[in-house]
Amino acid sequence: MFFNALLLALVPAALAANFPVTIGANNTLTFSPDTVVAAIGDTITFTVVSRNHSTTTTTFSGSVCPPPPGGVGPNGWDSGFLSDIDGSLPTFTYKVVDTAPHFAACMQAAGAHCRAGMTFALNPTAAQTYTQFLANAKAS
Numbered sequence: 455m456f457f458n459a460l461l462l463a464l465v466p467a468a469l470a471a472n473f474p475v476t477i478g479a480n481n482t483l484t485f486s487p488d489t490v491v492a493a494i495g496d497t498i499t500f501t502v503v504s505r506n507h508s509t510t511t512t513t514f515s516g517s518v519c520p521p522p523p524g525g526v527g528p529n530g531w532d533s534g535f536l537s538d539i540d541g542s543l544p545t546f547t548y549k550v551v552d553t554a555p556h557f558a559a560c561m562q563a564a565g566a567h568c569r570a571g572m573t574f575a576l577n578p579t580a581a582q583t584y585t586q587f588l589a590n591a592k593a594s
């Protein structure tokens with residue numbers, strides 16, 4: 455009885471995955487990896503490893519850069535500015551709550567980082583690919 459209850463309590467945690475994403479590796483304007491495919495309940499942990507960046511959801515096309523403060527929803531996110539200038543390796547964790555595609559970018563420098571390709575996709579689709587989102591960001 456007790457063992458079964460314990461097992462049930464442990465199952466969701468055991469199945470949920472965490473995806474680490476590095477922001478600014480090697481002092482570049484990048485998210486690595488730039489794409490994550492995740493299920494509801496999984497988490498994504500972003501870590502800023504250089505300079506001062508954000509992970510903020512934005513539109514797939516149109517005014518992609520810069521992402522707006524608060525991010526584009528529903529179920530979007532905005533880490534706010536996270537600075538590693540002091541070497542603190544700040545993190546931001548997002549829990550996946552739907553199966554919709556989400557597109558994010560860095561809002562630093564009035565969109566200059568975003569237009570330089572500092573972009574990220576969660577669960578992109580055949581109709582809304584990461585490659586097309588990146589092209590949209592560079593052109594915005």
Ligand SMILES: *[C@@H]1O[C@H](CO)[C@@H](O)[C@H](O)[C@H]1NC(C)=O
Pocket residue numbers: 479480482484486
């Ligand atoms: C950072 O540098 C390492 C070692 O050269 C390389 O393996 C990695 O792909 C680089 N990452 C990025 C995002 O440039």
Ligand SMILES: *[C@@H]1O[C@H](CO)[C@@H](O)[C@H](O)[C@H]1NC(C)=O
Pocket residue numbers: 506535536537539562563
């Ligand atoms: C990070 O960038 C934002 C926006 O440019 C700025 O307001 C903030 O002061 C910066 N943080 C640090 C620690 O430099």
Ligand SMILES: [Cu+2]
Pocket residue numbers: 483506507508560561562567568572
């Ligand atoms: Cu940035």
